Structures are given as C-alpha cells and as structure tokens.
Amino acid sequence: MTAAAPNTKRGGTDLDGGWKIAIWFLLPSLIGWATFIFFPVLRGIYLSFTDWNLLANDGEFIGTDNYATLFNDGDFGRSLLRTLWYVLLNIGSQTIMAIAIAVAMDRLTRSVVIRGLLLLPWLMPNVVVALLWLWMLDGSLGIVNTILQGVGFDEPVRFFQDTGKVIATVAGINTWKFTGYTALLMFAGLQTIPGTVYEAAAMDGATEWQMFRRITLPLMRPVLALVMVLTVVGSFQVFDIVQIATGGFGGTPGGPAQASEVVYVYIFKHGWRFGDLGYAAALSVVLVSILLGVTAIQLRLLRAGESDLS
Amino acid sequence: MRESKMLRLFAALLAMAMVAAACGGSDGEAEGGGAASGEAPSFDEPITIDYWLWDGNQQPFYETCAADFTANVQPNITVNIEQFGWGDYWDGITAAFASDSAPDVFTDHLARYPEFVESGVLVSLNDFVERDGVDVDQYFPGLAELWTSPDGDRFGLPKDFDTIAMVLNEDMLADAGITTEEFANAEWNPTDGGTWGELIQRLTIDTNGVRGNEEGFDASSVEVYGFGLEGAFGAFGQTTFSSFAASNGYVATDEPWATSANFDSPELAETVQFFADWIAAGYVTPIEDVESLGGTTIFQSGGAATQTNGSWMISTLSGDATEVPVAYAPLPVGPEGARASMFNGLADSITKSAENPDAAWEWVKYMASPACQDVVGSGAVVFPAIPSAAAIAQEAHTANGVDVSAFTVHVDDGTTFLFPITDSASRIEDTVGPVMQQILRNEGTAADLLAPAAEEVNSILGS
Known part of the structure; x- marks a missing residue:
C-alpha cells in the first residue's frame, strides 16, 4: 500500500513529473488510509503497553505486563485453538466446494444469472445471516429441525446450543455465505488458462479428471494462493455471526459454556465487556502477528508470485 | 520478507507507536466533576x-416529564431523550464514555454501576x-442506599423498583383444573x-x-413444559433461580460491595x-431452547405454561399484542418458610x-420527585420508587384489568x-454464566462445577 512510483528501473527522465501527478491521485486514499488504518494501528500497538480503561478513557504505561499475562492466559490459548479448528472446517469445505463450482461453471456455463445467484449469500449482511440461521436452526421452532424430524430424527438437533456442534455450525454458515464469492474469484482465475491447453490435452485423449488434475489445478495456483490468503485471514477474524447467533435471545455470545468463544469474541469481551482495552489491544497485536506469520507461510508454500503458464 | 527487514519494520512501527502515544495520551481526564456550590444556580442561558x-x-411518560420540567420548573433547560434497546444500550454507553460523548444523564442499573464507579465516570450527588x-x-426502604458506594458517595436517585412473580398461562391452568390461588399458596423445596x-x-x-403427573409420561417428547426458564441463569439469576435459591436460604453476597x-x-x-434435574425429567424447558429464542418467546408461543418474570414485563406480558391470557401469582414459599423476590431498583446517574452538572442535577432531581x-x-x-406513585401505578394496572x-x-x-x-x-458473570x-x-453436578467457579x-x- 505504498505510493507506487512509475517504473524506476530505467531511471526514467519523466519520473519527477509523473510522481507529481500521481501524488494528487493517491492523496485522497492515502489520507483515508492514514486516518482510519495506519494511525489506529499505531495507537493500538501503544495501547497494548498500557492498562487503558475503556470507560475512563485513561491508562498508564505498564510496559510488557499485558504480554506477560497473555502468555499465561490459558483461555486465550483455548480461544486460538478453537479459532484454528473453525478455520480448518470453514476453509476446507469452502475451498473444495468453490473449486468444484468454479470448474463446473468454466466447463459448462457462462450464464451471468448463475454467477449473480452465486453471489447472493455473500451480499447479505452478516447480522441478517446470523439471525436468519438462528431462527432456521432453532431446536423447537426452526424449519431445519421440522424437516429433520419429518425424515425420522427423534430429538431436535441443537446446532448452536450443543457445545460439540456450535463451531461446525458457524463454519457451515460462513461456508454457505462465502463459497459463491470464492468460486467467482477462482472462476476469474480459470479464465486466464488458454483454451488451447485443454484442446491439446483432449487431442491426446486426456479425461476430464486428468485435465483437472494436470492442467486446471496447477495453473490455478496463483489465484488459489490469493484466494487462500484472503479467505484464511478473513476466516480467522470470524466474529459477528458468533456474537449474534450464539448469543441468541437468551444465551451468551461465545457460548454455550465458551464452546464458540473464538479469538475475536475473546478480544471483544476483554475490551468491551470488561473495559480492559489495554489487554484487548495486546491480544489483538498477538493475533495480527500470528496472521502475518500464517500469510507468509502460505505465500511461500503456494509460490504465489510464480506461474506455470510460461 | 527477510528477517532483518521484518525486525526493522517492527522497530519502526514501535517507534511510531510511541509518537502516537505522545499525541493521544493526555486526553483522559474529563472535566466537570460537579462540585455543587453553596446555593442553587439559576439558568439564564x-x-x-x-x-x-x-x-x-417508558419513553412516552418521560417525554411528558421532560415537557412538564421545561414548562413548570426550568424554562431554560430542555431535555433530549434517546432510547436504545437493552443490548445496544450498554455497548452504546460504553462506547460513548470511551469517546467522551456520553449523555449528561442516563438510566443506570445496579449490575453495571459499580464498574462505572470504579472507572470514575459518574458524578457524586x-x-x-x-x-x-x-x-x-421518601423512597421505598433500601432503594436509595443501593446507590451509595462504600466511600459514602451517592451515584443515583431512585426512580423505580421491580420484583419477581410467577407468570401463568390462564388457559393452560384452566385445562389442568388449577387455580391461580393454588399457585399463590404453593410451597417449593x-x-x-x-x-x-x-x-x-x-x-x-x-x-x-399425557400429563407429567400421569402414568406413561414421555419426558423425551414434551409439547408443553410446566415451567419455563426466563433466560440462561447467569451469575445472579434475577428472573430465574434467585427467588428459589433465596427462599432456600441462599445469600449471594453477605453485604453490598x-x-x-x-x-x-x-x-x-x-x-x-x-x-x-427437572429439565432432564421433562418438566422445565431445556436450556438450549431458552438460550436460542429466549424464555419469554417460548412462554408466549405456548411452549411453557408458567415462568417467573420481572414486574417491568407486565405491560408486555399483559399487553394487547399478546395472545396468551396471563395471570400473576406470588412466588412459592420456600424451605425457609417465606417467599423471596429480588428487589431491584433503577436510578438516574x-x-x-x-x-x-448543575442543570443535569435539576433533571435528575425532578425525575426522582413525586x-x-x-x-x-x-x-x-x-x-x-416513591410509594404514593407506586400506588398510582397499581391503580392504573387494575384499571387495565391486570392484577x-x-x-x-x-x-x-x-x-x-x-x-x-x-x-x-x-467478570463474575463471565465466570459463573x-x-x-x-x-x-x-x-x-451443580456442587462439583460451582466450587471452582466460587x-x-x-x-x-x-484482588
């Protein structure tokens, strides 16, 4: 997100003039970025070294005390593990389904209507999604349990209220919400693979599965890498659906019995319920560091910068 | 990115964070700790x-109060009332305090005000x-003292009180051949x-x-639960377990603070x-259902024949919008030989x-007056909170046909x-809930799980 200067490799003579024009185009977004992202991030880092109280809006510098507490905080560790389990379920199911949909669309249809329909769940606000599924999955009044009981289930399935099911339920909902969008990103990546490759493969007698394994999947790697980085980072930040759907109208967000207390819910709790903004900031800084690490590993493993297409 | 580069970046960020700290560090102290001067001020502006x-x-009635206040008491002070739902209210207040945009006066709750006191954001009255x-x-005994901190500072003047009672679905009682009096005379252990x-x-x-007292009752497939929990228990169970526990001799804390x-x-x-045990036996609503849609939703949709609820819910439970005909009964008498209802009061801070603060006080004083x-x-x-005004409320309820x-x-x-x-x-709520x-x-079991939480x-x- 730095101000990109024109190609500097040649030490171009028009560099100065271009820069002057570019700065005017970049300035509006730079100001917004500095105001709403850069400064708050710095402020957050500073707050993590204080015992800032949210209500009093005041606090003192306490060095690394928050971080010392944090590394002995078993609840934080457990919330991280819970989040990791959620990410595995969410990204696993979502990516496989998105690839399947993207390839099917690429090979079968170019219908704009279908593409539009795929995006529908993604267009819905998270709060609406959470309330929608809360009602649909309710044990006594929800339509899903009515159907399940119609096909032979004796007991209602407590999707949100069973400590063993709540994380999988939230993962399922977010998969439902984001698969279409992810599929569309992948679909766009598939468009860059030349049709001639498939024609040549077909001439050699390759089956559809072989073409997918040997051509589509390897050539999709750059776009897959991009999509994975975006979705994994996004998935770690799961919050609103948990906060609303597990809270319900009588429960506690992150419940039952902390079974869905993912890391963002944990941070929110410390910052907003307990007013311990300093500690919440420290938790956030650690989370950001973890996400940076995860992203770096992903980019390396997926060799995101390279393509097999040359 | 290589390691050394990462390090340098981190160092740079850290340095800038210190600058950010220097820029924003001194805005903490909000001014205006209302020290009342010797005589009542006049408001010319x-x-x-x-x-x-x-x-x-309650909003329409406080709108009336505000209009009366401006018309009859302080012509130069106008009151701007804003209402938020219970959930948004507390997050909103917290955010408002954090951004120094809190309202001058707000309705305060006993569960929340100690944390406000601790943070030093309320004016001592x-x-x-x-x-x-x-x-x-002039208020019901005990209500005013609830709002006094251990240091002797008063942080609110009482505006109302609430108690708990049994809420009964009259149709279901009639079907079972049970009268409201039977509930009023009931004992629990x-x-x-x-x-x-x-x-x-x-x-x-x-x-x-098949009814719960009859042969062949199937606890795994219940249509109507005899008793519906109003909500998840939480630490203090105001509308749920507190009445029963107290009638069994339980005292949550030995004294305030x-x-x-x-x-x-x-x-x-x-x-x-x-x-x-009674959830497992099929007589009380499963906690899972209560957490999902809330106990009152279950009661009002006929999923439970009775519940306990607070007096602030009377106008909702007996209102025109409800299809369930409702009667109220006092809580059952417990093993200690008496009923027990939590006595809670709200105040304005x-x-x-x-x-x-002087003008804010005038409004608080007016709301706390007859x-x-x-x-x-x-x-x-x-x-x-004032007995004569509470009698008016009781008469108004009776006039509406609600006992x-x-x-x-x-x-x-x-x-x-x-x-x-x-x-x-x-934090207590987060531990016990x-x-x-x-x-x-x-x-x-309750005994095993409550011990470490305690x-x-x-x-x-x-600490």
Whole structure:
C-alpha cells in the first residue's frame, strides 16, 4: 500500500513529473488510509503497553505486563485453538466446494444469472445471516429441525446450543455465505488458462479428471494462493455471526459454556465487556502477528508470485 | 520478507507507536466533576440535557416529564431523550464514555454501576442532595442506599423498583383444573419440588397428551413444559433461580460491595441442581431452547405454561399484542418458610461528561420527585420508587384489568432481598454464566462445577 512510483528501473527522465501527478491521485486514499488504518494501528500497538480503561478513557504505561499475562492466559490459548479448528472446517469445505463450482461453471456455463445467484449469500449482511440461521436452526421452532424430524430424527438437533456442534455450525454458515464469492474469484482465475491447453490435452485423449488434475489445478495456483490468503485471514477474524447467533435471545455470545468463544469474541469481551482495552489491544497485536506469520507461510508454500503458464 | 527487514519494520512501527502515544495520551481526564456550590444556580442561558433510557415502554411518560420540567420548573433547560434497546444500550454507553460523548444523564442499573464507579465516570450527588435537602427517605426502604458506594458517595436517585412473580398461562391452568390461588399458596423445596412442583408436573403435557403427573409420561417428547426458564441463569439469576435459591436460604453476597461471594453455598447448588434435574425429567424447558429464542418467546408461543418474570414485563406480558391470557401469582414459599423476590431498583446517574452538572442535577432531581414519578406511575409500566406513585401505578394496572398484587405483595410483606451489588460484575458473570450453562445441560453436578467457579469469583473480588 505504498505510493507506487512509475517504473524506476530505467531511471526514467519523466519520473519527477509523473510522481507529481500521481501524488494528487493517491492523496485522497492515502489520507483515508492514514486516518482510519495506519494511525489506529499505531495507537493500538501503544495501547497494548498500557492498562487503558475503556470507560475512563485513561491508562498508564505498564510496559510488557499485558504480554506477560497473555502468555499465561490459558483461555486465550483455548480461544486460538478453537479459532484454528473453525478455520480448518470453514476453509476446507469452502475451498473444495468453490473449486468444484468454479470448474463446473468454466466447463459448462457462462450464464451471468448463475454467477449473480452465486453471489447472493455473500451480499447479505452478516447480522441478517446470523439471525436468519438462528431462527432456521432453532431446536423447537426452526424449519431445519421440522424437516429433520419429518425424515425420522427423534430429538431436535441443537446446532448452536450443543457445545460439540456450535463451531461446525458457524463454519457451515460462513461456508454457505462465502463459497459463491470464492468460486467467482477462482472462476476469474480459470479464465486466464488458454483454451488451447485443454484442446491439446483432449487431442491426446486426456479425461476430464486428468485435465483437472494436470492442467486446471496447477495453473490455478496463483489465484488459489490469493484466494487462500484472503479467505484464511478473513476466516480467522470470524466474529459477528458468533456474537449474534450464539448469543441468541437468551444465551451468551461465545457460548454455550465458551464452546464458540473464538479469538475475536475473546478480544471483544476483554475490551468491551470488561473495559480492559489495554489487554484487548495486546491480544489483538498477538493475533495480527500470528496472521502475518500464517500469510507468509502460505505465500511461500503456494509460490504465489510464480506461474506455470510460461 | 527477510528477517532483518521484518525486525526493522517492527522497530519502526514501535517507534511510531510511541509518537502516537505522545499525541493521544493526555486526553483522559474529563472535566466537570460537579462540585455543587453553596446555593442553587439559576439558568439564564438555554441548556439541553441529553438523557438516555432503554425501556421504550417508558419513553412516552418521560417525554411528558421532560415537557412538564421545561414548562413548570426550568424554562431554560430542555431535555433530549434517546432510547436504545437493552443490548445496544450498554455497548452504546460504553462506547460513548470511551469517546467522551456520553449523555449528561442516563438510566443506570445496579449490575453495571459499580464498574462505572470504579472507572470514575459518574458524578457524586452528595453535595447536590445536601444543598437542595432532597429527602432520600421518601423512597421505598433500601432503594436509595443501593446507590451509595462504600466511600459514602451517592451515584443515583431512585426512580423505580421491580420484583419477581410467577407468570401463568390462564388457559393452560384452566385445562389442568388449577387455580391461580393454588399457585399463590404453593410451597417449593429443592428435593421434590413440593406442592409447587406438583402443579408444574400437572401442567406439563407430552406429545401424546399425557400429563407429567400421569402414568406413561414421555419426558423425551414434551409439547408443553410446566415451567419455563426466563433466560440462561447467569451469575445472579434475577428472573430465574434467585427467588428459589433465596427462599432456600441462599445469600449471594453477605453485604453490598462484599469482597467475597457465596457461590459455593450448598443452598445454591441444591437449587440449581433441582432445575437441572427437572429439565432432564421433562418438566422445565431445556436450556438450549431458552438460550436460542429466549424464555419469554417460548412462554408466549405456548411452549411453557408458567415462568417467573420481572414486574417491568407486565405491560408486555399483559399487553394487547399478546395472545396468551396471563395471570400473576406470588412466588412459592420456600424451605425457609417465606417467599423471596429480588428487589431491584433503577436510578438516574449524572456522567462526568455532563457539560453542566448543575442543570443535569435539576433533571435528575425532578425525575426522582413525586411530580414525575406520578406521571410514570400512571403509565402502568413500572413501579415508581416513591410509594404514593407506586400506588398510582397499581391503580392504573387494575384499571387495565391486570392484577399486579403478586408483584407488590413481596414489598408489602417484606419478602424481598436486595440485588447483590459487586465490583467486576461482568467478570463474575463471565465466570459463573458458562458453569450454569454446563449444569443445566447436565454435564456435571451443580456442587462439583460451582466450587471452582466460587473460588475464581472470590479471587476476582479479593484482588
């Protein structure tokens, strides 16, 4: 997100003039970025070294005390593990389904209507999604349990209220919400693979599965890498659906019995319920560091910068 | 990115964070700690007071109070009332304090105000009360003292009170051949539920139409539960377990602002275990359903024949919008030989963000006076803190055809206990709440699970 200067490799003579024009185009977004992202991030880092109280809006510098507490905080560790389990379920199911949909669309249809329909769940606000599924999955009044009981289930399935099911339920909902969008990103990546490759493969007698394994999947790697980085980072930040759907109208967000207390819910709790903004900031800084690490590993493993297409 | 580069980046960020700290560090102290001067000030310039409340049902009556206040008392002070739902209200207040944009005056709750006191964001009313000679004995006994901190500072003037009672679905009672009087005379104990428990069993019906007290009752397939939990228990169970536990001899904290709590009390464990057992037996709504849609939704959709609820819900439960005909009965008499209802009161507090604490005080004083409380009482929404105004409320309810004596009998008979005021209520809630969820799911016994939670609470309160 730095101000990109024109190609500097040649030490171009028009560099100065271009820069002057570019700065005017970049300035509006730079100001917004500095105001709403850069400064708050710095402020957050500073707050993590204080015992800032949210209500009093005041606090003192306490060095690394928050971080010392944090590394002995078993609840934080457990919330991280819970989040990791959620990410595995969410990204696993979502990516496989998105690839399947993207390839099917690429090979079968170019219908704009279908593409539009795929995006529908993604267009819905998270709060609406959470309330929608809360009602649909309710044990006594929800339509899903009515159907399940119609096909032979004796007991209602407590999707949100069973400590063993709540994380999988939230993962399922977010998969439902984001698969279409992810599929569309992948679909766009598939468009860059030349049709001639498939024609040549077909001439050699390759089956559809072989073409997918040997051509589509390897050539999709750059776009897959991009999509994975975006979705994994996004998935770690799961919050609103948990906060609303597990809270319900009588429960506690992150419940039952902390079974869905993912890391963002944990941070929110410390910052907003307990007013311990300093500690919440420290938790956030650690989370950001973890996400940076995860992203770096992903980019390396997926060799995101390279393509097999040359 | 190579390691050294990462390090340099981190160092640079850290340095800039220090700069950010220097820029924003000194804005903490909000001015305006309302020191009342010797005599009452006059207000020559127009002043607007921002006032927040969460109960939409009460808003019209406070609008009337505000209009009367401007017309009759302080012509230069206008009150701007804003209402938010209960959930948004507290997050909104927190955010407002954090951004120095809190309202001048807001409706405060006993569960929350200790944390505000701890953070030093409320104005002490002592000097104002003394200067204007406000009679704090005009309210129901105990209500005014609830708002006094251990240091002797008063942070709110009482506006109303609430108690708990049994809420009964009249149709279902009639079907079972049970009268409201039977509930009023019922006794409860944590061993077999007593006569109260027998009524609850008779009101429970499984999907085959078999009642809970009859042969062949199927606990795994219940159509109507005899008793519906109002909500998840939480730490203090105001509308759920507190009445039963207290009638069993449980006291949550020995005194307001205590430095330890009694979550390891056997009387509490017995009570909570009773409800866990009765959920398993099919007479009480499963906690899972309650957490999802809320106990009142279940009651109002006919999923439970009775519940316990607070007096602030009367206008909702008996209102025109409900299809369930409702009657109220006092809580059952417990093993200790008496009923017990939590006695909770709301008050209005002045924030340190108030630009003109003197003007804010005038509004608080007016709301805590008979002039405004009579208006609020006539609305038949809550019971005002002043007895004569509460009588008006009771008459207004009677005029609407609703008998609310089940709520007031606890005050008349002195069978109330005060809301347990503690520091760090959110942390206690966060410690005990999940444990209650486990107990009611029968994932362990109440005695086993409450013991470590009690220890944790005491370490929170002791620190």
